[in-house]
Amino acid sequence: MKKTLDELVRERPVDRTQVDAHKRRMLDELRAYRLRELREASELTQVELAGKLGVSQNRVSRIEHGDIERAQVDTLRKYVEAVGGHAHVEVELGDERIQIA
Template structure:
């Protein structure tokens, strides 16, 4: 007989903090991978982009492999501008969204 969702959760409770942590890491990886796709679409190698940013190729690689949270806003701005884009940063407070950069 199949177990109901309630029975399954009672038997194996879910740690929401762990789930949210995994979710955040996955979203970070997707965002970082998207930066890589944009760089490649601009026909730039990591070495070429690193030269434009005046950082090491290793730093570009770390940004593209979900190290976005530890990347300074100025570095992200330069990264995006180097591939031809514009970085926008906004704050969301309730129903209000305010662009701050």
């Protein structure tokens, strides 16, 4: 006998904490992939970009594989500038937005 979706959900309820954590990981990976695309469009290797940033090639690789949360703001800013962009850091406090970098 086949089970309905409602029956399956009752047997295995959704853990919102896990879902939210997975969403965050997916968004980090998507952002990282976009950074990699920008680097490649700028015809830079990870080694060349690392030299411009003053970090190791391994650090560039980790950023491009989703380890953005632990990257320093200055490193991300330099990364974006090295591929021809401009980065801005903005703080949101209620309805107010403040650019801090």
